Amino acid sequence: MSNPVNRPSGRPNEIARWHNTMRDALGRANNLQAPNRNLSGNPLEALHAQARHPQTALIRASDVFTPEAPRPGGAADRTWRDPDNQSRVYAPSNGVPLYNQGDPAWKSLRLGGTGTVSATSSNSIQKKGCAISAAAMAVSALSGRTITPREMDRYLDRSGGYEGNNVIFGRTGGVTGGNPRITATRQSNLSVNEIDRQLAQGRPVVIGVTYDSVNRTQTDHWITLTGKNADGSYSANDPNRGVVITLRREGGNGLTAPRGVTPNGRSYHFRNQAVTFSGGTPVRANLGNGQDSFTARPANAQAGATSRPQTT
Structure with missing residues (x-):
């Protein structure tokens, strides 16, 4: 009263x-x-x-x-500048840099090996590099460093971070060299409630999605969830063309994005395959953002x- x-x-x-x-x-x-x-x-x-x-x-x-006082590492006004090209700056979404796996700077790099290939090859970052691009966004945000898909690929090549052209997610946090120490953990049955908890703590979550195919247990693509919105939807950085998309709850423990909001015109369905991250500095945007x-x-x-x- x-x-x-x-x-x-x-x-x-x-x-x-x-x-x-x-x-x-x-x-x-x-x-x-x-x-x-x-x-x-x-x-x-x-x-x-x-x-x-x-x-x-x-x-x-x-x-x-x-x-809440501003925190370092994931501030919304951080300038995400490419360390290999200081004229390149990547826009943030919810304090997480937005990378395009088809960026000319790295689209032709070979996954699981050195050198370049055709950008349309199944071994190129443009064609199959969504996983390393999504992980690079999350690790960048938590470390406060601009770690591009190019840098992530170089590190994984040196550290045995591939099986064929498939990334070993548990190795991706090591790209920081322990400064800060970040641990990536592959999750095979992550609930949406746990995603909510991770996002509330300021930690991006990389999730696997399937397309509108008969077999929805197969992971077709990886994106980075950056925050939960006031209306209950979720914002995600999609490395396919480097765009921000919105997902909503689907059933009791799923997320979905319809064809109309995805860059490839196919619906996305999250079926609990994900990667979570510990260590680093949780992402907090500037004052007045609802956090x-x-x-x-x-x-x-x-x-x-x-x-x-x-x-x-």
Whole structure:
């Protein structure tokens, strides 16, 4: 329950501006039946003197919005600059850089071996490099370093990170050289609830999706989930053409994106194949993005001049 605040005589709009709030909020806090009417009368004169001190004339002291301090590593305004080409900058989505596996800088690199191949070859990053591109996005975000698919491929070549042209996900975190230490773990039955928990902690999740085929147990493509939206949908960086797509819950424990939102015109279905990451710095965008914390203050507490509570 709100405690009535001190108020001077005058127009409600003027009094609200004095307290850095809105007229309707002022009316609710003071139990005013008609907050759009001028305030007048003896009681208002008695309150006028105290109203000159806004720091003690609080609208509501029970709810206080406490912004979370910006964290390094995954800030939304980080510049994701290519270490091999300083003129190249990759746009972020929810603090995670967005890579295109068909980028000319790496599309023809051979998976599971050195050198280049035709970009249309089944051994090229453009054709089959979604897994390393998705992992590179997640590890970049958690490490605070721009680790492109090119750099990830080089590292996996050196460290035995391929079986044929298939990536061994458990090796991908080692691309940071232990600074910071990041561990990637392949998950064969990851629930959507666990995905929610990982995203809430600021950790991107790489998920495998199947296309609209008869056999939906086969993983056809890998994308990087970057956050859960206010409407319950999920944002993902899709390395196929380097676009942001939206997925929604499907059934009790699945996610899906329809043909109309995917870059290849085929529907995506998540069937619990995924990669999670530990270590590094959790991704947090800048203040005011919905990831700040909302804390309660006792109703009889007062904020000082440098800490004004937000009104509701």
